[in-house]
Amino acid sequence: MLVLVHFQSAAQPNTIKADRLAYVDEAIQVLSFSNDPNEARLFILCHNGKIWVYEDGEVLPEPFLDLGPDGLDIVDFGIGAEEGLNGMVLDPNYEENGFFYLMYNGWKPDGSGINLYDEHLICFKRDENNPYKADTEQNSVLLTFEMPRRGHNAGALAFGPDGYLYLSVGDGGATGSGATGGGSGGDSDNNAQNLNTILGKILRLDVHGLDPYTIPPTNPFVGVPDTREEIWAYGFRNPWRWSFDRLTGDKYIGDVGEVDWEEVSFEPAESQGGLNFGWRLMEGTHCYEPIIDCNPDDDMVLPIYDYAHANGLCSVVGGYVYRGTNIPTLNGYYIFTDYCGFEEIKFMTLKQEVDGWAFKPIDLEVEGGFIPFQEWRFGWGEDNKGELYLCTSIAVYRLSSDPDAPVIGKPENLVFSPNPADGLTLMQLGTNASLEWMEVFDPSGKLVANPIISATNLPGLRLDVSNYRSGVYTVRVKCNGTDDLLIGRLVVINNN
Numbered sequence: 001m002l003v004l005v006h007f008q009s010a011a012q013p014n015t016i017k018a019d020r021l022a023y024v025d026e027a028i029q030v031l032s033f034s035n036d037p038n039e040a041r042l043f044i045l046c047h048n049g050k051i052w053v054y055e056d057g058e059v060l061p062e063p064f065l066d067l068g069p070d071g072l073d074i075v076d077f078g079i080g081a082e083e084g085l086n087g088m089v090l091d092p093n094y095e096e097n098g099f100f101y102l103m104y105n106g107w108k109p110d111g112s113g114i115n116l117y118d119e120h121l122i123c124f125k126r127d128e129n130n131p132y133k134a135d136t137e138q139n140s141v142l143l144t145f146e147m148p149r150r151g152h153n154a155g156a157l158a159f160g161p162d163g164y165l166y167l168s169v170g171d172g173g174a175t176g177s178g179a180t181g182g183g184s185g186g187d188s189d190n191n192a193q194n195l196n197t198i199l200g201k202i203l204r205l206d207v208h209g210l211d212p213y214t215i216p217p218t219n220p221f222v223g224v225p226d227t228r229e230e231i232w233a234y235g236f237r238n239p240w241r242w243s244f245d246r247l248t249g250d251k252y253i254g255d256v257g258e259v260d261w262e263e264v265s266f267e268p269a270e271s272q273g274g275l276n277f278g279w280r281l282m283e284g285t286h287c288y289e290p291i292i293d294c295n296p297d298d299d300m301v302l303p304i305y306d307y308a309h310a311n312g313l314c315s316v317v318g319g320y321v322y323r324g325t326n327i328p329t330l331n332g333y334y335i336f337t338d339y340c341g342f343e344e345i346k347f348m349t350l351k352q353e354v355d356g357w358a359f360k361p362i363d364l365e366v367e368g369g370f371i372p373f374q375e376w377r378f379g380w381g382e383d384n385k386g387e388l389y390l391c392t393s394i395a396v397y398r399l400s401s402d403p404d405a406p407v408i409g410k411p412e413n414l415v416f417s418p419n420p421a422d423g424l425t426l427m428q429l430g431t432n433a434s435l436e437w438m439e440v441f442d443p444s445g446k447l448v449a450n451p452i453i454s455a456t457n458l459p460g461l462r463l464d465v466s467n468y469r470s471g472v473y474t475v476r477v478k479c480n481g482t483d484d485l486l487i488g489r490l491v492v493i494n495n496n
């Protein structure tokens, strides 16, 4: 008799252990010290303008670069709550050319009693003779623009799989607008929906080191009158932290909300750009201005998740999809946080399942705990191996392990025959224990829903792969009566 068994996903992480690497003031981002895939050293970027090097378990005493008043004191470097260094990325050819890019913003009185707030994309060069130092003589401001008010500066930047530089720009609103009833709240200038300004956008640039950037010819508004051709996507309020999934090239964007709603948006890798993410017509999935009928053509991209300003939560801090190797149970989860939630929910995850997005709160377990109402969560970081870091106002942490994770067995514990397969393949567990659950991940790392198993001769099970695309699949199996995981690789070759 043939028994068809449908298995669901299992093994969800509940708690992730994190190691405190160092106490660092105002850390907002961590990235690898070079593009070498095996690079162990890190850059730690701080809002106050300092870029530290972390090597062999400690922060080196001299910063790589300091834009702030103690260092280069670069013109109009801002030291207000939302001012300062906001993002850093290494040129894809950093090993050869030494270029890296920073976003910072600032403030200066213009002498007439009017304050100017501005933001800059600047390119620097590494010192040719000393990789631990930036060459402070060589830099070039590639993009500079005025911010009408002191806040909403966004400023995260990353190179896409297409080799272009993407960066986020806020809508020009003021710190605390909306919730505190400031006169500039709600994007009253309507910048985010205005394609003739770069405010409230994600931009896409073709950068060339110290030389001026050019517009990628495939940008969505190239040749469209009354638009800024730098624009890739629009309708953002303060997209403070966003990232690419290093495996798939999908974008995850944490857009800080106005009065009621924080949101995470998703842009698939195959997007051709030009998408409208809603602000200020919508805040999250809700109408904002106008308060009804805000999306009459149903053509805006709604967030994959939004949450209310409840339980102390106030500002979303976008993170990364985990693709490292140290925490297998976290693979494929987008982990993010909130600047000031100190109650029940502090960290959150989203995962793309076949039938939609699954949301799950998660805990980060650190020695001594986080300090409530003093340790604000600023940002995240990812190194070249896909391992993730958390940056708070006082410290940097590395996510290290899942204390509840089952031990993963050796690959030979799970054998398929035939392998490669194009139809039914026999999965042998190498044990007489019964199957509790199984997971099949496709070549991109996505979970394949409900693999159809025919159970005819336990402990051998027949897995039907006739509808799978060709590629290498990872199979994880948990048996009853043991905490260990069996893992195997199955090659599928299908011509359909």
Ligand SMILES: [Ca+2]
Pocket: 235, 255, 263, 265, 277, 278, 279, 282, 283, 284, 301, 302, 303
């Ligand atoms: Ca939105």
